[in-house]
Amino acid sequence: MQWLPAFLLLAQLNQKPKGQVPSARQASCGYMKLKVDLIPLRQRKQKPTDPLKLEFGTTFTDHMFTMSYREGMWNDPRIGPFQPLSLNPAAMCLHYGQGVFEGMKAYRRKGKVYLFRPRDNILRLNSSAKRIVMPEVDIDFTLDCLKDLIRIERDWIPEVSGTSLYIRPTMIATEPKLGVRASLEYLFYIILSPVGPYFREGFNPVKLLVSEKYVRAVRGGIGFSKTVGNYAASLLAGKEAADQGYSQVLWLDALDRQYIEETSTMNVFVKFRDELATSPLDGTILPGITRDSVLRISRDWGLKVSERRVSIHELLKGIEAGTVQEVFGAGTAAIIAPIGELSYQGTAYVINGGKTGDLTRRLYDEILGIQCGERQDSHGWVLSV
Numbered sequence: 001m002q003w004l005p006a007f008l009l010l011a012q013l014n015q016k017p018k019g020q021v022p023s024a025r026q027a028s029c030g031y032m033k034l035k036v037d038l039i040p041l042r043q044r045k046q047k048p049t050d051p052l053k054l055e056f057g058t059t060f061t062d063h064m065f066t067m068s069y070r071e072g073m074w075n076d077p078r079i080g081p082f083q084p085l086s087l088n089p090a091a092m093c094l095h096y097g098q099g100v101f102e103g104m105k106a107y108r109r110k111g112k113v114y115l116f117r118p119r120d121n122i123l124r125l126n127s128s129a130k131r132i133v134m135p136e137v138d139i140d141f142t143l144d145c146l147k148d149l150i151r152i153e154r155d156w157i158p159e160v161s162g163t164s165l166y167i168r169p170t171m172i173a174t175e176p177k178l179g180v181r182a183s184l185e186y187l188f189y190i191i192l193s194p195v196g197p198y199f200r201e202g203f204n205p206v207k208l209l210v211s212e213k214y215v216r217a218v219r220g221g222i223g224f225s226k227t228v229g230n231y232a233a234s235l236l237a238g239k240e241a242a243d244q245g246y247s248q249v250l251w252l253d254a255l256d257r258q259y260i261e262e263t264s265t266m267n268v269f270v271k272f273r274d275e276l277a278t279s280p281l282d283g284t285i286l287p288g289i290t291r292d293s294v295l296r297i298s299r300d301w302g303l304k305v306s307e308r309r310v311s312i313h314e315l316l317k318g319i320e321a322g323t324v325q326e327v328f329g330a331g332t333a334a335i336i337a338p339i340g341e342l343s344y345q346g347t348a349y350v351i352n353g354g355k356t357g358d359l360t361r362r363l364y365d366e367i368l369g370i371q372c373g374e375r376q377d378s379h380g381w382v383l384s385v
Ligand SMILES: Cc1ncc(COP(=O)(O)O)c(C=O)c1O
Pocket: 103, 262, 263, 264, 265, 266, 267, 285, 286, 287, 288, 289, 290, 291, 330, 331, 332, 333
């Protein structure tokens, strides 16, 4: 890696190192070449002193990646200063909800930086984009650009256990036009945020309110995609749950209001005595990358794993009878979150005495260990940057 000393030297001289790409192989894709415009070191922001105290998603690094789409092509890929976007008030994302995003993390441990299944996130971004008639990105090129951005912002990645760099790739419709149709212009960008634990509770059990009044997604809709509308649909229920002291909502299926689906940021698993069950991917829940990792690791461990519908009544009866031993959420932000209590129709159901279960803890340790390069990565999920 010859670039680093030259790049640092230039920055220290307070010159703007334009057009340099800090990677061994310059990120390029056919007609496109990544341009880099870095902020001089002196003008960079102060890094957080205690990353464990950071409020999730409120601190951003110095640089961002952007790329724009018009006339049927992606253009102008660049890494430049993190700064506000300039949008026409008629930009179609502001009116018709054409916006998709992703969430992934980079970990830094013992001086090394790791990404976890980043290709799967880009694939899912493309699947979300396709569902609402947005253009797909080139997977290899996007991954190369992301790696370059991570290398540039490497010093922002906290190293303490329980911390990471949250990565938010986002695509929005930018064509200024009123009238319902797909936009012809888009902006794709990636921003980075150093983070500590997602939940105030840390790795302690969270409480969920089972939503009877509101639904998140229906079959045939956009529930499986990471489009902005899904999150808007969850906000009121989330606020009402928070007002009652619950961390999140547990969604039921929209048709029968019977079957558990997921929360607004996590897929949900139920550990029965002899089975680990989670909702099937039938179009209404997000195909979580953590969910898939849990399924594959649990199968490796010889557990009986089912992707099947679990009704709220089966769940609650099982909690009362003690046949439901653990319930946990799985998602990038929290990784694995023990669920200690569910509230349904005004009654609270405490799971496993409100304590974190053994399988929940074992899965958390295993996935985090793999993500941080500390445990064997037998599936080839980890990418060293
Ligand atoms: C609605 C929803 N379900 C599940 C997940 C978990 O997905 P992943 O494990 O890919 O982060 C997320 C987080 O992205 C989410 O927003």
